[in-house]
Amino acid sequence: MKLKFLGTGGGRYVTGQQRRRTAGIIVETEETRLHVDPGPGALVYANKELENPDEVEGLIVSHAHPDHSSDAEPIIEMITEAYDNQASVFANETALNGYGDIEKSISNYHEGLCSRVEKMEEGSEHEFKDLKIESQEMFHGDPRTQGFTLEIDEKKIGFWTDTQYSEELLGLYEDCDVMVIYCTRPKGNSVKGHTAIDEVPDIMENVEASTCIITHFGYALLDSDLDEQKEYIEENIDGKVVFAYDGMEFPGEASLERFS
Numbered sequence: 001m002k003l004k005f006l007g008t009g010g011g012r013y014v015t016g017q018q019r020r021r022t023a024g025i026i027v028e029t030e031e032t033r034l035h036v037d038p039g040p041g042a043l044v045y046a047n048k049e050l051e052n053p054d055e056v057e058g059l060i061v062s063h064a065h066p067d068h069s070s071d072a073e074p075i076i077e078m079i080t081e082a083y084d085n086q087a088s089v090f091a092n093e094t095a096l097n098g099y100g101d102i103e104k105s106i107s108n109y110h111e112g113l114c115s116r117v118e119k120m121e122e123g124s125e126h127e128f129k130d131l132k133i134e135s136q137e138m139f140h141g142d143p144r145t146q147g148f149t150l151e152i153d154e155k156k157i158g159f160w161t162d163t164q165y166s167e168e169l170l171g172l173y174e175d176c177d178v179m180v181i182y183c184t185r186p187k188g189n190s191v192k193g194h195t196a197i198d199e200v201p202d203i204m205e206n207v208e209a210s211t212c213i214i215t216h217f218g219y220a221l222l223d224s225d226l227d228e229q230k231e232y233i234e235e236n237i238d239g240k241v242v243f244a245y246d247g248m249e250f251p252g253e254a255s256l257e258r259f260s
Helices: 012-017 042-049 072-082 093-097 108-113 167-173 197-204 219-223 226-236
Strands: 002-005 025-028 033-036 056-061 088-092 116-120 125-128 131-137 146-152 155-160 178-182 211-215 240-243
Touching: 012 219, 042 072, 056 072, 072 088, 072 108, 088 093, 088 125, 093 116, 131 167, 146 167, 155 167, 178 197, 197 211, 197 226, 211 226, 219 226, 226 240
Parallel strands: 033 056, 056 088, 088 116, 155 178, 178 211, 211 240
Antiparallel strands: 002 025, 025 033, 125 131, 131 146, 146 155
């Protein structure tokens, strides 16, 4: 399994100024490609940076905020109309149906273009090609936000999406090999509904993962000394720490065999 970070920014201010791209993450396996959290710019960078954009077969949308879902409909059209392929969507309740004051971000029309649409919710499990997806509800402004894991051939990547830190969330990620942590805030500057740098060690000490990848950088985190923020995590965990950047691939090798 390989990840390509088309974008590593998050939050309304970074999104508005495009201080970092908000284009989401491509998950690639031997059998498929999925686009995770396609925010503004996702369609542009999918076509610009992927060698074969027509090989994207579906989407995972953790929640309905614009920096995670605004390009879901254009990506669906790219897959189904531009490339005349089938598309599969795995998304939280809000993205599919709306919830409270938050309207749905994938229209009935676009759902109709898809061959498969499945709702991600607390405890749900999904299988797609060679991937197994498990999800759980997080603590965020969209109350139905989903964190999830992707597993293939006994290797598992955890996606700790937008959320306020809670020990209740750790169980899903216990046996992950790699953690992708959406972290918008610097240490000592936490806010409700989001994860800060000084909470990353709390996550990592309770999982088996040997690597954590920090992404979804918010404005306050980008305004801080990133070297200092990374050093703090490195001093407080035993594993490898990677601060993602736009266009980054993980693992860095061209071959998928090393990780999958």
